[in-house]
Amino acid sequence: MKTVRAPIITLLVICATLLFATVLQAADLSTGPIACTLTSWNDGPAKKSIIEFVTKVTKEGGPDFVTPSERIAVFDNDGTLWAEQPMYFQFLFMLDRIKALTPQHPEWKTQEPFALILKGDVKAALAGGEKALGQLMMTTHAGMTSEEFEKIVRDWITTAKHPQTGRLFTEMVYQPMIEVLSCLRANGFKTFIVSGGGVEFMRPWTERVYGIPPEQVIGSSIKTKFELRDGKPVLVRLPEINFIDDGPGKPVGIQMHIGRRPVAVFGNSDGDLQMLQWTSAGDGLRFGLIVHHTDAEREWAYDRQSSIGRLDKALDEAQAKGWTVVDMKKDWKTIY
């Protein structure tokens, strides 16, 4: 009898174990932090603070438990999820678009700021200040339909290379932050991007690269207009600012789009200060993290004096508010 029963019992045990595991997996998120190995992080206070936060907010019955529907995490993009040097990547996109559009604009040879851009003197072109930048932006970002713009971005992002690293821009996303995104999502968080960059510049690739769907991307925008063209509805991008999602605009954008206060926020510059403050001021446990660019060898090192991604006031405020400051050089095993 023993020889007959043994395999049945073994099967029964396997089956019960599988059932238990499946139910556990499917049922809820109360079993603590899942998939938070953070393998690209070196052991240290930064890594520890992330895991501790996730452990606390997912511990059902614990004092810091956050119900799954309230688990909202917001991430800046430039300098937080991907690199931003020597200039914001959307700016490089803009320069490439100017070049691509030049054959249709012979007048640009003598018309500023275009002529200077075509000569490669970006700095002189931008000496025209906001007006010059506005002209360059609107020429390259407006005038087409939303679908046409999406295609332009898709084509660029899948082919254009970074001038210094020679990599695709989507290969310059930070692996340690990808792991944080996964860790949070595995623990019931909805992850959002809240970026000063253009919302329609990010949406065509954020799902593939970060696992963040278009409806969870918040950014700056220009106005659009609904039109019927030969009976076919289109949205036309207009050369007029709609919203600047930077600095004090970030909490405004968060409220407008999400309608509730995040419990976790990730940034890297003073442009993220107000959303760090807004998140931290909520009731209960909140988590703030600043990526400090300290690695001149593997990435770039910059903070208080940088015109791109300046980190000054937020760095001062980090200690008082208990925000985690990531020392990229020390805390990250891998960058990209």
Add this chain to the structure above:
Amino acid sequence: MKTVRAPIITLLVICATLLFATVLQAADLSTGPIACTLTSWNDGPAKKSIIEFVTKVTKEGGPDFVTPSERIAVFDNDGTLWAEQPMYFQFLFMLDRIKALTPQHPEWKTQEPFALILKGDVKAALAGGEKALGQLMMTTHAGMTSEEFEKIVRDWITTAKHPQTGRLFTEMVYQPMIEVLSCLRANGFKTFIVSGGGVEFMRPWTERVYGIPPEQVIGSSIKTKFELRDGKPVLVRLPEINFIDDGPGKPVGIQMHIGRRPVAVFGNSDGDLQMLQWTSAGDGLRFGLIVHHTDAEREWAYDRQSSIGRLDKALDEAQAKGWTVVDMKKDWKTIY
């Protein structure tokens, strides 16, 4: 031996069945429309069209299959998910707010449009047109923080009663539409509200009433401003229009907020025409539905001549575009 093995085998079968069922449940959405009994709908072409659509887009390998991430459905609110007569409920909220604020505003006794509102002559008060309405709206909707406004709405929505039915406003949501929302969500759809109403007027209760979280509510809005008050960050509501999410504004709002075209759209008035057009013009199978208010007995009957929720052009276009037109009287077994 038989007596010993039988219970073990029975257990094994039960266990395997449970495991199979659990895996099926958790695994994916390829098994066709789940939870689409639509019990408050009478059998007929409207009910049939909904079930057929859901069946087709969830049939993996079928010609109309839509990947889960693209399953976006948008719903108008006033007249589509809840009633809107004899005036939009947010307008009734506004009138109640005017009354509540009167003790702090003795000057309103002689100042229009307030004086007429206080006398109960709403029609005369609104003869002042957009300017009068703007004054009433901004007085009641701006000047406080976003959190204060949320509390005001919560208090009102849980206590105020409809002047004719005596019900709470959240008891005047359409049960058949609640079933459609559930049916879609059970089949992997993300459901959004796209309403001309104020976004912050809806968010405090849409999750509880419709199962739609704040981040999936799109609506009209006024501008807000980030401020530090004694070091505490607040968002202050300003008396300035930010966005009107109505008519041609609806596809604009959808693109701004969701960033992709819905595959299903539900409305009831000409204010939904452009989002019906925008949705229908997408590639592949799309679904459009219009709630036609035909039931003067159980609800209200109105369409082409109504100043609230006018349904005229969209009704004309419904046949050519293949949109389902719900005959409320005939198609709905239950209203609320």
